[in-house]
Amino acid sequence: MPPTLHVCPFCPLHCDDVSLEPSSEAERIVNVQCAKAITGYTKALSGSQSARIADSAVTTALASKQAKEILAGNGVIHVATTGTDLDTARRLNQLQRENRIRIAVDDSISTAAWRAAVSREGTLSATLGDVRRHADVVWTIGDVDSETPRLRERISADTKECIQSNSLAAEPLAELFYAIRTDTPGSDSNKLTVASIASANYLAVILGRNAFVASEAAATSEMLSKLLWYLNKTRRAIVLKLDAAATNRAVTAWQTNRLVPSVAGDLRHEIHVRLGSPEVGTGAAKMQIGGIDRGRKFAEVFLPAATMGIDRDGVAVRGDATVTIPLAAICPSRELTAIELLEQSLG
Numbered sequence: 054m055p056p057t058l059h060v061c062p063f064c065p066l067h068c069d070d071v072s073l074e075p076s077s078e079a080e081r082i083v084n085v086q087c088a089k090a091i092t093g094y095t096k097a098l099s100g101s102q103s104a105r106i107a108d109s110a111v112t113t114a115l116a117s118k119q120a121k122e123i124l125a126g127n128g129v130i131h132v133a134t135t136g137t138d139l140d141t142a143r144r145l146n147q148l149q150r151e152n153r154i155r156i157a158v159d160d161s162i163s164t165a166a167w168r169a170a171v172s173r174e175g176t177l178s179a180t181l182g183d184v185r186r187h188a189d190v191v192w193t194i195g196d197v198d199s200e201t202p203r204l205r206e207r208i209s210a211d212t213k214e215c216i217q218s219n220s221l222a223a224e225p226l227a228e229l230f231y232a233i234r235t236d237t238p239g240s241d242s243n244k245l246t247v248a249s250i251a252s253a254n255y256l257a258v259i260l261g262r263n264a265f266v267a268s269e270a271a272a273t274s275e276m277l278s279k280l281l282w283y284l285n286k287t288r289r290a291i292v293l294k295l296d297a298a299a300t301n302r303a304v305t306a307w308q309t310n311r312l313v314p315s316v317a318g319d320l321r322h323e324i325h326v327r328l329g330s331p332e333v334g335t336g337a338a339k340m341q342i343g344g345i346d347r348g349r350k351f352a353e354v355f356l357p358a359a360t361m362g363i364d365r366d367g368v369a370v371r372g373d374a375t376v377t378i379p380l381a382a383i384c385p386s387r388e389l390t391a392i393e394l395l396e397q398s399l400g
């Protein structure tokens with residue numbers, strides 16, 4: 054019998070071709086060329102994560118008691134997440150309506166700056182399918198591969214001309230924009246990028262984590278937006294930024310007509326609770342519920358939780374905000390989910 058294909062819940066691409074082949078009664082082989090998926094499935098399926106307080110593994114009951122103590126007397130609780138499934142997003146909004154929590158998205162400074170530039174300048178976006186079918190040049194900026202390891206495969210990048218930039222700063226981007234506008238070859242440091250962009254009929258710009266140098270993120274993202282509008286006078290140029298919090302943004306917009314704020318660079322409020330795994334470089338929280346425990350540097354207390362799409366059925370909006378994807382449970386369990394544990398901790 055062919056192995057059952059599964060939708061991966063571990064990044065906003067939500068690849069639907071992961072096969073999980075039983076190797077023994079208790080173990081499965083995760084058959085996909087993606088280190089992020091293998092780590093996620095292995096941890097979630099093995100149930101190997103234990104509750105933790107500071108540096109010590111403890112019982113879940115003890116960590117839950119500590120969680121309640123952390124939240125007691127803190128007034129409105131600040132909750133951050135990189136993104137959740139649909140049901141969790143709805144329940145978070147309900148808790149926020151009851152004025153018990155404030156939700157924020159765990160964005161990087163770079164991502165938050167891009168979102169702000171788009172809200173001011175507007176931009177042209179596209180779906181994964183559009184990029185795969187139509188783009189002839191793909192320009193990745195920042196760390197796309199660790200955030201969404203199979204993105205290149207999903208857009209058939211090997212059939213396109215690909216250029217890559219590390220974190221962009223304002224001045225090099227201004228020089229590149231000048232070369233494009235004046236139809237000149239550019240400098241030694243940017244002439245290959247200039248030539249590729251100038252030759253594109255359909256340019257897809259893909260923004261990864263830290264696409265812009267943090268201290269210049271606002272100016273750089275605004276300039277990139279202007280470059281894209283300029284290019285669109287003579288060809289098609291779009292931006293694809295896969296968003297792990299696409300579900301939360303969609304639910305908040307539908308239910309409240311508002312945007313979800315970002316914690317990026319805002320150290321005024323401490324994070325009491327983080328739901329799900331922290332991203333590299335993100336601020337510390339008092340406690341983390343669910344996701345992968347990355348240690349005390351990221352949260353003083355860790356409470357493991359059921360994973361949507363592994364232990365429970367769920368639904369999520371894909372990171373390009375175009376389709377809703379079912380996340381089917383592989384081994385349904387009665388272990389509590391992160392939102393159930395949060396509701397329990399709030400009392």
Ligand code: SF4
Pocket residue numbers: 061062063064065066067068071085087089090201202203204
């Ligand atoms: S790229 Fe993302 S969704 Fe696809 S298999 Fe890897 S972690 Fe899962």
